[in-house]
Amino acid sequence: MALAKKPVTGMKDITPAEMQIREYVMNQIKETYRGFGFSQIETPCVEHIENLTSKQGGDNEKLIFKILKRGDKLNLEAAGGENDLTDSGLRYDLTLPLSRYYANNAANLPKPFKALQMGSVWRADKPQRGRFRQFVQCDIDILGDATSLAEIELILATTTALGKICPDNGFTVRINDREILRGMALFCGFPEESMDQVFIILDKMDKIGFEGVEKELLESGYRKESVDTYLDMLKNVTKDAAGVRALGDRLKEIMPLEVSENLAHIMDTVTEVAEAEFGLEFDPTLVRGMSYYTGTIFEVSMEGFGGSVAGGGRYDKMIGKFTGMETPACGFSIGFERIVTILLDNGFEVPGASDKKAFLFEKGVDSAALAGVIREAMAERRKGVQVLVAQMNKNKKFQKEQLSKEGYTDFKEFYKESLKK
Structure with missing residues (x-):
């Protein structure tokens, strides 16, 4: 077999x-x-x-x-x-x-x-x-x-x-905090023991949208008043540091203000000093499924x-x-x-790649001639050039096409007759 x-x-x-x-x-x-x-x-x-x-x-x-x-x-x-x-x-x-x-x-x-x-x-x-x-x-x-x-x-x-x-x-960095997730859910009247189930449903937001989340929360037996308050809060919070602070103020009876202030501070500082161009936004629906997260969480979408x-x-x-x-x-x-x-x-090509040359020699060259080809290749390699030494195939055109796909741009061919001279 x-x-x-x-x-x-x-x-x-x-x-x-x-x-x-x-x-x-x-x-x-x-x-x-x-x-x-x-x-x-x-x-x-x-x-x-x-x-x-x-x-x-x-x-x-x-x-x-x-x-x-x-x-x-x-x-x-x-x-x-x-x-x-x-x-x-x-x-x-x-x-x-x-x-x-x-x-x-x-x-x-x-x-x-x-x-x-x-x-x-x-x-x-x-x-x-x-x-x-x-x-x-x-x-x-x-x-x-x-x-x-x-x-x-x-x-x-x-x-x-x-x-x-x-x-x-x-690309955009989306940021949240597990304590804010918990504070919002408690504020809206979800029971403490239901946090994991609520977050599992919320984590589907990007796939099923607000309507889907609402439907699953209601089907899970949660009060409509809690679900309506929760979704309204999620929809209307602004995505900047000011929005985080405003949300923290609203949740201050449930969650320490330092939680929201810490997240807003992270956003302010990153915005101030970052050199790369990207978006940074607070996303109250961001959950991240790993159970080991205890505080700040973040994701990057492109x-x-x-x-x-x-x-x-x-x-x-x-x-x-x-x-x-x-x-x-x-x-x-x-x-x-x-x-x-x-x-x-995107058809990306590695920038600044070193030159790649292929030395192709005809089948049947003697050992002395082959040594000359290799010596020339070694001299190029000392200059930092990447050199492939290989025997020439019968279908030379196809061989060069395949090597071109690997980044070889310069070809030198060695034939028995010319190597004898």
């Missing part, structure tokens, strides 16, 4: 042309984030199953690629269920492994610690455009800083990177692409799950695969 040549569903092979773009994007992100003082780390792709299933990852915990126990530990006969067969799994994001990493290494790390992580993650999700089962995440996190400086730095670093990579694609291209927020309680001591933490993740998809769709 022939082996399967297509990749596993949800995974993909990457061509040299796409790989060039991916490396360019990665380098732009790394260079930008290092300029903001972030230090690159790496965590294993395999994580303890008890960490992955600790109710920190929301719906992602339903999408884990679990790994069977090995050797004598794998006892199929004695297994009472799936949990007896697995002890680890592939990480579904970089945040949970980072929290474990920090808990394990905090004594040897600066405080606050500004971490940069780039690596593959795996989710058994339904593949679609820009979404794969294996994909790269690019995360920056600030651990040990409870002040709004963490959010400000994360937003500035992320928007600076996006501004460099996609200067012609307008013109011409449905869904977000970056997102993150504050998760002050996760590290405490490992250490027993709460540590303030905040992070922002760029949707690397979505950015690459946008660039590929």
